[in-house]
Amino acid sequence: MILNEEQQLFHDAMANFFSEHASIDALRRLREEPSKTGFDREVWANLVELGLAGIVVPEEHGGLSFGWLGLGAIAGASGRHLSPTPLLSHIVLAQELLLNCGSAEQVASHLPALLSGGEVWTVAIDGGRFFQGGDDSVNEVAEGRLTGRKVLVPEGEAADYLLLPVRRTDSRLGVFAVPAEAEGVHIEATRMMDGRQYANISFEEFDTSDGEWLEGNSLERGWELTLNRAMIVLAAEMTGSARELLERTVQFLSEREQFGVKLATFQALQHRCAKLYGELELAESAVLGALSAIDHGESEIAAKASLAKAMANDCFTLVSSEAVQLHGGMGVTDEMDVGLFLKRSRVANQLLGTSDWHRNRFAGLAGF
Amino acid sequence: MSIQGLTPTPVSLQQYQTMTEAHDLEQFRLQLRSWLEANCPPSQRKAVVQSEQIWGGRQRQFPSEDARAWFEACRDRGYTAPDWPAEYGGGGLSDDEARVLKKEMKQLGCRPPLYDQGLWMLGPALLVYGTEEQKREHLTAIARGEIRWAQGYSEPGAGSDLASLKTRAEDDGDCFVVNGTKIWTTKADEADWIFCLVRTNDQVPKQQGISFLLIDMESEGVSTSPIPLISGESEFCQTFFDNVRVPKKNLIGELHGGWAVAKELLKHERKMMATVGEMAEKPNLSLVDLARQCVAAEEGGALGSSVLRDRIARHLMREQAIERLAERIFIQGKAGQSDARLPLLMKYLGTSEIQAKDELVLELLGVEGLSMDDPSISESNRKIVKQWAFDKALTIAGGTSEIQLNIIAKRALGMPSAGDKS
Numbered sequence: 002m003i004l005n006e007e008q009q010l011f012h013d014a015m016a017n018f019f020s021e022h023a024s025i026d027a028l029r030r031l032r033e034e035p036s037k038t039g040f041d042r043e044v045w046a047n048l049v050e051l052g053l054a055g056i057v058v059p060e061e062h063g064g065l066s067f068g069w070l071g072l073g074a075i076a077g078a079s080g081r082h083l084s085p086t087p088l089l090s091h092i093v094l095a096q097e098l099l100l101n102c103g104s105a106e107q108v109a110s111h112l113p114a115l116l117s118g119g120e121v122w123t124v125a126i127d128g129g130r131f132f133q134g135g136d137d138s139v140n141e142v143a144e145g146r147l148t149g150r151k152v153l154v155p156e157g158e159a160a161d162y163l164l165l166p167v168r169r170t171d172s173r174l175g176v177f178a179v180p181a182e183a184e185g186v187h188i189e190a191t192r193m194m195d196g197r198q199y200a201n202i203s204f205e206e207f208d209t210s211d212g213e214w215l216e217g218n219s220l221e222r223g224w225e226l227t228l229n230r231a232m233i234v235l236a237a238e239m240t241g242s243a244r245e246l247l248e249r250t251v252q253f254l255s256e257r258e259q260f261g262v263k264l265a266t267f268q269a270l271q272h273r274c275a276k277l278y279g280e281l282e283l284a285e286s287a288v289l290g291a292l293s294a295i296d297h298g299e300s301e302i303a304a305k306a307s308l309a310k311a312m313a314n315d316c317f318t319l320v321s322s323e324a325v326q327l328h329g330g331m332g333v334t335d336e337m338d339v340g341l342f343l344k345r346s347r348v349a350n351q352l353l354g355t356s357d358w359h360r361n362r363f364a365g366l367a368g369f
Numbered sequence: 370m371s372i373q374g375l376t377p378t379p380v381s382l383q384q385y386q387t388m389t390e391a392h393d394l395e396q397f398r399l400q401l402r403s404w405l406e407a408n409c410p411p412s413q414r415k416a417v418v419q420s421e422q423i424w425g426g427r428q429r430q431f432p433s434e435d436a437r438a439w440f441e442a443c444r445d446r447g448y449t450a451p452d453w454p455a456e457y458g459g460g461g462l463s464d465d466e467a468r469v470l471k472k473e474m475k476q477l478g479c480r481p482p483l484y485d486q487g488l489w490m491l492g493p494a495l496l497v498y499g500t501e502e503q504k505r506e507h508l509t510a511i512a513r514g515e516i517r518w519a520q521g522y523s524e525p526g527a528g529s530d531l532a533s534l535k536t537r538a539e540d541d542g543d544c545f546v547v548n549g550t551k552i553w554t555t556k557a558d559e560a561d562w563i564f565c566l567v568r569t570n571d572q573v574p575k576q577q578g579i580s581f582l583l584i585d586m587e588s589e590g591v592s593t594s595p596i597p598l599i600s601g602e603s604e605f606c607q608t609f610f611d612n613v614r615v616p617k618k619n620l621i622g623e624l625h626g627g628w629a630v631a632k633e634l635l636k637h638e639r640k641m642m643a644t645v646g647e648m649a650e651k652p653n654l655s656l657v658d659l660a661r662q663c664v665a666a667e668e669g670g671a672l673g674s675s676v677l678r679d680r681i682a683r684h685l686m687r688e689q690a691i692e693r694l695a696e697r698i699f700i701q702g703k704a705g706q707s708d709a710r711l712p713l714l715m716k717y718l719g720t721s722e723i724q725a726k727d728e729l730v731l732e733l734l735g736v737e738g739l740s741m742d743d744p745s746i747s748e749s750n751r752k753i754v755k756q757w758a759f760d761k762a763l764t765i766a767g768g769t770s771e772i773q774l775n776i777i778a779k780r781a782l783g784m785p786s787a788g789d790k791s
Contacts, residue, residue: 002697003704251782266787271778272771278781279714286693308686360682367685369657369672
């Protein structure tokens with residue numbers, strides 16, 4: 002649960018980079034000048050150049066085999082700065098899905114473009130109001146024909162390639178890969194309140210010969226594995242954001258004076274902050290436990306992923322609401338960054354499952 | 370393991386050492402398991418009820434012959450105090466080995482071989498602050514279960530504001546003369562010795578005039594009186610000192626330097642209390658099984674009430690997160706990269722969660738959970754109710770949750786205190 006020296010160095014370099022090139026100011030600029038991508042392509046190219054894309058990819062596939070604990074720390078650093086990058090969609094969701102569900106030939110033919118940053122890939126998961134672990138919203142309605150709609154696809158408009166789960170005609174799970182520019186892929190950009198770009202994507206009698214089915218051995222398992230890993234990395238990003246916000250809040254209380262004293266001297270406020278800190282370290286511990294579990298054989302990984310995501314959801318939601326309140330009037334101004342954290346927390350909360358969904362899964366896994 | 374070509378993967382010295390260590394630890398685990406299987410009688414592998422706990426001391430009485438055999442087997446190997454040095458009656462185990470022992474005992478359901486506050490609290494503080502002579506005299510007697518200890522910290526007028534304590538120890542040649550009273554002294558009426566904080570100077574700021582004394586309860590002038598609690602038990606006593614003469618060799622640490630010893634000891638008390646759930650009398654059923662019994666379960670074992678299911682899941686998940694936090698603290702310590710803020714959270718989080726569980730269980734019992742003594746209620750349910758009431762003390766004893774939050778705000782978050790009195 003602690004970083005080795007190499008992971009620490011890599012984390013430090015990445016954290017520096019986020020702070021200089023992908024900070025909250027950068028998010029504000031992206032927000033004000035809506036670009037098609039929702040993230041800065043030059044920043045992304047630099048991150049890929051630094052080796053970020055291949056960080057958890059096995060060496061035999063041209064990656065760094067750096068370990069998930071290392072990636073989690075970097076996700077946490079990006080969370081501190083609310084850096085909008087395709088870290089989750091491209092590096093975790095798409096690359097992992099390709100590796101876990103693709104045949105050796107498919108991995109060999111596509112992975113290099115992902116690792117080099119030549120292409121941006123994403124995965125379309127949700128079809129309805131809530132995350133359901135991947136649902137049947139896009140179906141193979143007849144042999145070779147897809148119909149249905151996906152929502153909240155991260156980087157859905159910028160991506161060059163889309164992966165999505167599809168219910169096949171024989172009702173098995175299929176994982177379909179399609180170039181975004183293929184005719185008949187209808188992409189409608191949506192901008193959510195976290196300032197990032199998502200998309201609704203629909204297919205109407207789409208001809209599957211314009212894409213390809215992933216042909217690995219165990220699609221169900223690969224899909225599950227990918228989602229669990231993504232939940233854990235997103236949870237790591239969220240605890241990073243919550244930590245930054247709690248630190249900023251304590252800092253604010255230590256500077257702001259009322260009644261002739263610093264707000265931080267009031268016990269009522271101290272106890273609230275101390276409780277938030279407890280929730281933060283609990284969530285972080287759940288996240289670190291889950292990350293190192295991926296690195297060590299992934300036993301009971303679904304329960305650990307649900308523990309991490311549920312704790313991170315509840316922690317970030319609570320910390321961000323409390324941060325607004327503790328900042329007083331300033332907390333509801335757009336000038337302060339607090340609101341950006343608040344909004345991101347609610348979007349991240351829905352991505353890859355709310356706490357209700359995860360507690361329900363956890364209880365099911367525990368047999369009750 | 371992959372073999373690329375014919376060249377074996379080079380192994381660094383550090384990796385080699387780690388591998389060797391892991392191998393040794395695995396060997397230790399295997400030996401330990403067969404020793405535990407051979408020496409821990411089956412009756413000592415069931416959830417322990419209070420009347421069957423093994424407490425040490427001059428009045429020591431074993432609840433059963435099996436309990437005696439289990440205690441003696443552990444005592445002879447130093448497993449009553451696994452991580453203390455062997456020369457003081459401990460097991461001389463490394464941190465890793467002690468952890469393996471704990472895990473293996475938990476796995477087999479072995480009961481703790483000895484219960485004693487000297488073991489949990491005084492011992493670890495003596496290892497830091499005791500002289501060689503004091504360590505030899507007291508640690509061995511603790512580890513061997515020969516002397517049972519009580520804690521004399523709080524006073525009727527000094528609870529959360531512990532440093533305002535007034536029990537006085539006056540210098541009288543080769544002795545101190547102690548006068549005053551201590552409260553919440555756990556099982557003082559059954560203890561042989563008591564470790565006390567006493568005032569040796571009232572002319573200086575309050576923390577700087579306190580000393581740490583060990584007092585034999587058989588000394589002239591010591592008396593105790595039990596305090597009935599809301600659980601119907603009398604775990605705690607008030608203890609009175611009336612001109613009690615205490616030899617100066619029983620002073621631990623510097624004269625007037627008792628506060629440092631007290632804080633070291635409190636660290637262990639809080640650590641112990643954070644995990645008190647593991648030592649407490651366990652109901653025979655897990656929370657989930659109890660829920661299945663008390664409310665209708667659907668086919669396949671899912672609970673009929675989705676609200677209850679969610680509440681139980683929430684509790685179990687928090688429990689697991691607390692375990693991960695404890696593991697994180699351990700791993701950091703082992704690597705020499707401790708984050709000193711994290712241990713400050715354990716008592717507050719651990720005891721709060723135990724109470725949350727107690728509340729869930731009590732509610733689940735319904736009308737069966739409304740009495741501690743009525744014969745219409747089964748004995749096991751009455752015990753659960755008593756445990757619920759008893760556990761209310763967990764967030765008070767050893768520093769209240771409010772004091773813990775003060776400490777977290779100040780030391781973990783760096784928030785300034787208004788009057789700076791903690």
